[in-house]
Amino acid sequence: MAEAAGAATPIAFSGAPLDRADNLRADPDALAARMDWKARLLLLDGLMPSLDDGGQLAWGTLADAPQDAELVFLGLDRSQGGEKACFASVPPQGDSRPRIANPQLWSLMTSLAPDQLALYGGARSLVDWHARHRFCAQCGHPTHVAKGGWQRNCDTSGGCGAQHFPRTDPVTIMLVEHDGELLLGRGLGWPEGRFSALAGFVEPGETIEEGVAREVLEEVGIVVTGVRYILSQPWPFPSQLMIGCVGQAQSRDITLDETELAEAHWFSREDVIASLDGAPDARMVSPPPHTIAHQLFRWWISQ
Numbered sequence: 437m438a439e440a441a442g443a444a445t446p447i448a449f450s451g452a453p454l455d456r457a458d459n460l461r462a463d464p465d466a467l468a469a470r471m472d473w474k475a476r477l478l479l480l481d482g483l484m485p486s487l488d489d490g491g492q493l494a495w496g497t498l499a500d501a502p503q504d505a506e507l508v509f510l511g512l513d514r515s516q517g518g519e520k521a522c523f524a525s526v527p528p529q530g531d532s533r534p535r536i537a538n539p540q541l542w543s544l545m546t547s548l549a550p551d552q553l554a555l556y557g558g559a560r561s562l563v564d565w566h567a568r569h570r571f572c573a574q575c576g577h578p579t580h581v582a583k584g585g586w587q588r589n590c591d592t593s594g595g596c597g598a599q600h601f602p603r604t605d606p607v608t609i610m611l612v613e614h615d616g617e618l619l620l621g622r623g624l625g626w627p628e629g630r631f632s633a634l635a636g637f638v639e640p641g642e643t644i645e646e647g648v649a650r651e652v653l654e655e656v657g658i659v660v661t662g663v664r665y666i667l668s669q670p671w672p673f674p675s676q677l678m679i680g681c682v683g684q685a686q687s688r689d690i691t692l693d694e695t696e697l698a699e700a701h702w703f704s705r706e707d708v709i710a711s712l713d714g715a716p717d718a719r720m721v722s723p724p725p726h727t728i729a730h731q732l733f734r735w736w737i738s739q
Contacts, residue, residue, distance in 0.1 A: 446550045448726035449557035449670040454511030454522055461584035467509060470521035477501055478510065478524040478559055483531045484540060485556050493552050501525045508562055508585025510555070524559045526581075530567040530674065541673075545726040553726075554670075561672040562586075565602045568674075574598045605676045608647045609635040611732055612660055614685040618708060618736065619656060620720065621700040631703070631711075631720040632729040635678070648681050656700050657691025660684065666735055669728035678728045682736070708733055 460467045479486035479494040486494040501507060505525040513520045531538075545553065562585060569588055572579050577595030579588040590598040611633055612619040620631040636651035638644060645663040652660045660683035669678040690700050703711075703720060710718035712733060723729040 452554040456511045526566040557672040606638040611682040621697040659686040
């Protein structure tokens with residue numbers, strides 16, 4: 437289970453308890469043999485999980501899958517002795533809404549146990565990708581599930597035969613330091629007082645370090661050097677990998693990109709500690725504990 441130094445809680449969406457069993461993915465006959473009465477199906481309502489009476493992820497059998505639904509193999513569960521193959525069904529369509537538009541998602545992040553949240557997050561990303569990639573991006577012909585759901589292939593009959601794989605989009609999220617203080621920003625539309633680390637997608641042809649430097653320069657006009665990796669977090673909305681870094685600012689002069697941020701300010705160590713402690717007179721409100729930004733704050737304080 438991934439955990440930041442000084443962190444009070446594990447990194448959300450990390451630590452899935454299943455063995456992904458790549459050897460089974462690559463062997464259609466062996467995988468088919470696992471699709472028996474012992475196999476488990478993660479019960480989903482679209483992309484949202486169904487919960488049992490104990491507030492845990494609900495499971496059924498493969499007989500509970502919608503008729504003609506595509507099934508993806510999540511992995512093997514060895515937690516209770518034996519070995520059960522776990523699957524999820526692909527919904528009719530993906531979810532294009534921003535996560536902030538679904539309050540139930542935020543509730544799940546705090547109510548599900550860490551291993552349950554990690555299992556759900558991985559399944560959500562995978563089935564959402566399948567729902568969005570039923571046709572080949574190269575020729576437009578239908579695609580079908582391959583390698584247990586960790587690949588889609590374009591039809592060779594009339595199609596181009598291309599292979600497609602679930603995507604993960606790298607996003608840098610960075611602490612910008614200068615003389616013992618952090619530069620933090622408030623995003624457009626965020627509540628007053630809510631500040632977090634700067635973040636942005638890594639672009640084609642960039643290293644992580646180059647992505648950090650470019651995003652900081654674009655958003656606040658500050659040159660950053662000495663970028664170092666700290667920790668990461670899967671973020672399944674829909675398929676991001678948050679890459680937490682720290683870098684050194686070469687100045688304190690902020691030139692704000694108002695199309696990206698509502699405001700940005702420097703905060704002292706005492707400011708960050710007061711925010712994490714929930715002090716009523718804190719200068720800012722920190723991101724919630726299940727976010728990587730919160731864990732980066734705690735890492736920084738522990739140094």
